[in-house]
Amino acid sequence: MTVALHDKGLFSWSEWAQALSTEVGKPDAAADGHDYYEHWLAALERLLASKGLAAKPDVDAMAEAWERAAHATPHGKPILLENDPEFESAP
Amino acid sequence: MSHDHDHDNELDPFAARVRALETILTRKGLIDPAAIDVIVDTYETKIGPRNGARVVAKAWNDPAYADWLKRDATAAIESLSYTGRQGEHMQAVFNTEGTHNLVVCTLCSCYPWSVLGLPPVWYKAPPYRSRAVIDPRGVLDEFGLTLPAETKIRVWDSTAELRYLVVPLRPRGTDGWSEEQLADLVSRDAMIGTAQARQPA
Structure with a gap:
């Protein structure tokens, strides 16, 4: 996803490297690196929010919708956002 | 997170946020x-260390290509159709009898994707990122590579703009080998600098 966004010219790779190294270099980063992908996600979220492409409240709400959708999906079936009981189709 | 019964699916918060981002960005x-x-x-199936191994093997067999690779690695590598997505520049660093090269990214995990594919987990982990600079000899020891005390170790710190490819020493006993045969001796780790080229069987 990060590479696809970069291909679209939404940020430069230097901006991305800066965002990622800020997250990875935080003092609470795990010594064994197991939280690397959490830092990756945090860096991407922060960068997208700063560019006005995906605001944090929108991401929070959408993530909750996905979790509700997962709960409402029978085991073994693909989780679809439409399964969210509060689902409203995209504007 | 509560579970109503056993048959619920569950997305962990990480997966849910990744899907949320994907949904928002797709809708926009x-x-x-x-x-x-x-x-x-x-990146999973087509690009991998075989690309870099072909670059190294060509450099071993073709002095003019080796010279080009030394002067302008970005162009020499592009001539084999291996192009970086991020427009980053490449520098090839050649091991010699007296000097061994080791690549790290101390800030995050910059890596020459176009020639090596996806980075190994240890490359992204803090112990390697910090210790490769402080104690490169100790790190190499842990990789099973013990260098003579007189061999100098140069550590290259990657950035978003500049990535490094180590050209290991050509193993003895490979005179007359084809590039294809030689490429089989070049591992991913040898091109990061945590190993040497394999010896011919």
Whole structure:
């Protein structure tokens, strides 16, 4: 996803490297690196929010919708956002 | 998170946030999920250390190419159709009898994707990123590579703009080998600098 966004010219790779190294270099980063992908996600979220492409409240709400959708999906079936009981189709 | 009964699916918060981002960006027309699948497939199956191994083998067999690789690695590598997505520049660093090269990214995990594919987990982990600079000899020891005390170790710190490819020493006893045979001796780790080229069997 990060590479696809970069291909679209939404940020430069230097901006991305800066965002990622800020997250990875935080003092609470795990010594064994197991939280690397959490830092990756945090860096991407922060960068997208700063560019006005995906605001944090929108991401929070959408993530909750996905979790509700997962709960409402029978085991073994693909989780679809439409399964969210509060689902409203995209504007 | 509560569980109503055993048959619920559950997304952990990480997976839910990744899906949320993907949904928001797709709805805005900023990304195409199909394009992401292509990118993932490319890096998982098509691009890998075989690319870099071909660069190294060509340099071993062709002095003019080796010279070009030394002067302008970006162009020399592009001539084999291995192009960096991020427009980053490449520098090839050649091991010699007296000097061994080791590549790290102390800030995050910059890596020469176009020639080596996806980075190994240890490359992204803090112990390697910090210790490769402080104690490169100790790190190499842990990789099973013990260098003579008189061999100098140069550590190259990658950035978003500049990535490094180590050209290991050509193993003895490989005179007359084809590039294809030689490429089989070049491992991913040898091109990061945590190993040497394999010896011919």
